[in-house]
Amino acid sequence: MTSHAELRSSYVAESLLFCNQLLTHWRRGPAVTIQAVFLPTFLLIMYQLLVGESILRITGADSIYGLVPTCAVAGAMFGALAAGMTIPVERDSGLLSQMWLLPVRRGSALTGRLLAEAVRTVVATALITAVGIGMGLRFEGNLLALIAFLLVPSVVVVIFSMAIVAIATRSKRGTVLVWFVVPAISLVFASSGAPPIEMLPTWMQPLVRLQPMSATISAMRALAEGGPVLEAVLVGTLWAVGLVAVVAPLAISGYRAAAESGR
Template structure:
């Protein structure tokens, strides 16, 4: 990139620098990539070895595409939570304030974090999907469906990482992230992708049916099996846009307040 290009697009260039900072940290202390890659991959392999035959007898399908979808989402979300553990420390030791005072675009640190999260999720989703294909999953919808299949977790995790940043900045205790992790992963594995909706108790069916992960997993499953099913894709896009619009504003306000507090 030339100097002229960097000056014309300062936010892009500076966000890339902040993203590189996070990736360097993850390379030196690989808790985050391991959390987002090792955990879901092991979960996927264990499922295939222990549960797939039982699922085939019960439902007529091993539901491998559904489990790959859930593992990609769960892995990306777990990685975001692991990455957020450092946010309270950066706020308290004044690092955020120093970033805020630097002669860079005020949004570059936050957008750089989200860029790093997106890049990490791309790699993790591709690896998990490749493992799923080695176990027998196929994309009958073609290459375009496969690309959208990978893109959905990337978009979701970017939005989810924004939510996690808001939670980490607004609450002093790290314990809140543990509770938030339980709630988030519960949403993934408590969706209509795990079991048909009619198998859930009647009182909880509306929650399961309309919570964000149900539509997302349904959309990803259909992309692997049949191609583009518009209803779950539209619902997934709507959830991503609405949540992203709300928490994006909150994230900027929370980051500004934390940076200006002086640590």
């Protein structure tokens, strides 16, 4: 029994194994890549070409500093939706149950999925940011600010993916996810990215400022412009902690129930 325990790999190694398996699967299928990279990049280019000059003329601020964070976060959520659509299929085909029976720690599969989402998002954010730099985005902050800029969407997508798992493991069809994702992504575009909050109707401004995506986009924008970032980070952190406290238990219990269903 002792020798068997010694042969077992660590929780981190097992999670990395599941993470690599998912990343390999996503590379071979175009759906996740298209929604996570190409769709937000297309939106970035089109939005900047269509309204970038108008916003610069009206506000005096370059919209690219808000558009890149907006499209990066939206791309992360689009990619999580594409990945999450496979969960009901994996549950109904018995794949989740088979993975549950493997001689690994029970939580490593779910951790590996969340880690894969984070890694995918970092890569996608870097590519979208590179396009933004080609369109005029300039980082006034230091290297640490750039690293933080690339990591913020990963934090968002991990929390969002927990919600996806919580819903997908309990729903019979993936269409339920679409109804959840539409308002969630709408919050991204109804944030402080573009247009500026000051241009919105007076009654709408407090609602936009207080919603979680505004703090996220504002933090990324401040990191790029080299401005004050503490307030946005604190608000975003409070939202993140609160949302994790709600969705993490639901994701864990839903994944466990789906895996133990034996279907």
